[in-house]
Amino acid sequence: xxxxxxxxxxxxxxxxxxxxxxxxxxxxxxxxxxxxxxxxxxxxxxxxxxxxxxxxxxxxxxxxxxxxxxxxxxxxxxxxxxxxxxxxxxxxxxxxxxxxxxxxxxxxxxxxxxxxxxxxxxxxxxxxxxxxxxxxxxxxxxxxxxxxxxxxxxxxxxxxxxxxxxxxxxxxxxxxxxxxxxxxxxxxxxxxxxxxxxxxxxxxxxxxxxxxxxxxxxxxxxxxxxxxxxxxxxxxxxxxxxxxxxxxxxxxxxxxxxxxxxxxxxxxxxxxxxxxxxxxxxxxxxxxxxxxxxxxxxxxxxxxxxxxxxxxxxxxxxxxxxxxxxxxxxxxxxxxxxxxxxxxxxxxxxxxxxxxxxxxxxxxxxxxxxxxxxxxxxx
Numbered sequence: 001x002x003x004x005x006x007x008x009x010x011x012x013x014x015x016x017x018x019x020x021x022x023x024x025x026x027x028x029x030x031x032x033x034x035x036x037x038x039x040x041x042x043x044x045x046x047x048x049x050x051x052x053x054x055x056x057x058x059x060x061x062x063x064x065x066x067x068x069x070x071x072x073x074x075x076x077x078x079x080x081x082x083x084x085x086x087x088x089x090x091x092x093x094x095x096x097x098x099x100x101x102x103x104x105x106x107x108x109x110x111x112x113x114x115x116x117x118x119x120x121x122x123x124x125x126x127x128x129x130x131x132x133x134x135x136x137x138x139x140x141x142x143x144x145x146x147x148x149x150x151x152x153x154x155x156x157x158x159x160x161x162x163x164x165x166x167x168x169x170x171x172x173x174x175x176x177x178x179x180x181x182x183x184x185x186x187x188x189x190x191x192x193x194x195x196x197x198x199x200x201x202x203x204x205x206x207x208x209x210x211x212x213x214x215x216x217x218x219x220x221x222x223x224x225x226x227x228x229x230x231x232x233x234x235x236x237x238x239x240x241x242x243x244x245x246x247x248x249x250x251x252x253x254x255x256x257x258x259x260x261x262x263x264x265x266x267x268x269x270x271x272x273x274x275x276x277x278x279x280x281x282x283x284x285x286x287x288x289x290x291x292x293x294x295x296x297x298x299x300x301x302x303x304x305x306x307x308x309x310x311x312x313x314x315x316x317x318x319x320x321x322x323x324x325x326x327x328x329x330x331x332x333x334x335x336x337x338x339x340x341x342x343x344x345x346x347x348x349x350x351x352x353x354x355x356x357x358x359x360x361x362x363x364x365x366x367x368x369x370x371x372x373x374x375x376x377x378x379x
Contacts, residue, residue: 055090070113201347216351222250263342273318284308288341
């Protein structure tokens with residue numbers, strides 16, 4: 001039972017990760033760039049501050065700046081120079097008042113010199129306030145600036161989003177869009193080519209009644225066209241009542257040659273049965289792959305090897321299910337490593353039935369409160 005549940009979760013997880021893979025890859029590259037940028041900024045090119053003004057001094061050093069200015073003013077009586085130093089140090093009358101209070105008892109001479117400096121600081125503060133009123137221009141200008149800034153950022157963000165969406169938002173790495181090849185008037189790997197191949201496959205649907213077969217639980221057309229590098233179809237097998245019995249599908253098994261798009265020389269069809277602990281697989285091989293001993297040895301571990309031929313039929317069986325796979329369309333591509341080495345088109349019809357006497361279409365009653373421990377372990 002545990003193995004069955006794990007198998008079903010693995011199928012679901014594979015589908016979810018496959019759909020999210022391109023987005024996760026882009027996110028990974030963004031995070032990598034962020035990490036590299038932080039390493040560069042903090043380890044190799046840290047920010048360095050130079051040419052600081054007296055206004056940037058810490059409080060203790062600023063107190064020393066005020067005292068030095070007061071002493072210099074007492075000696076030279078140069079009002080202009082004293083006011084310049086007051087402004088450059090960001091000195092306010094409150095700072096001077098505090099220093100006067102601190103030194104009144106301990107250093108009366110310094111307190112007197114600071115007292116003489118106080119009127120200059122008050123004049124500088126009044127002049128700065130008057131200048132600020134002229135520059136501010138009222139409440140409207142103070143609000144308009146931030147609003148314009150936010151609008152500018154929003155417009156730039158929208159333009160960048162459109163740029164990335166329509167020009168640079170292409171899949172990357174293994175999800176890159178394959179280069180197109182031609183097939184008649186349609187492009188292989190394009191939507192038109194896949195649609196054309198699918199319509200043809202659907203027009204060749206088998207009349208199961210003429211074969212003496214009951215209607216299958218599921219009939220699907222799985223179409224591969226050259227350039228569909230992510231080809232991996234899967235279909236649920238369910239009863240009319242909606243009971244899940246298993247899954248089946250078709251996907252890429254092996255490629256030959258180099259470059260993109262991939263040159264698929266073998267596909268695989270598979271059947272998963274929820275009442276079985278294994279997935280049955282058969283490999284549909286091109287003529288080249290079927291007669292190549294190295295490829296046959298490599299693919300033998302995946303399942304039974306079958307030469308793909310137009311109209312050919314293969315069957316897969318599990319404990320409670322039967323799968324019939326018919327090749328309804330096959331065409332080889334040109335320019336591969338050898339003649340008939342890769343598929344340009346390969347369409348298969350997949351039909352599934354419950355095996356007679358299996359009871360797969362009936363709901364299996366649950367074990368009686370885990371009473372039969374040995375039976376559960378055998379699952």
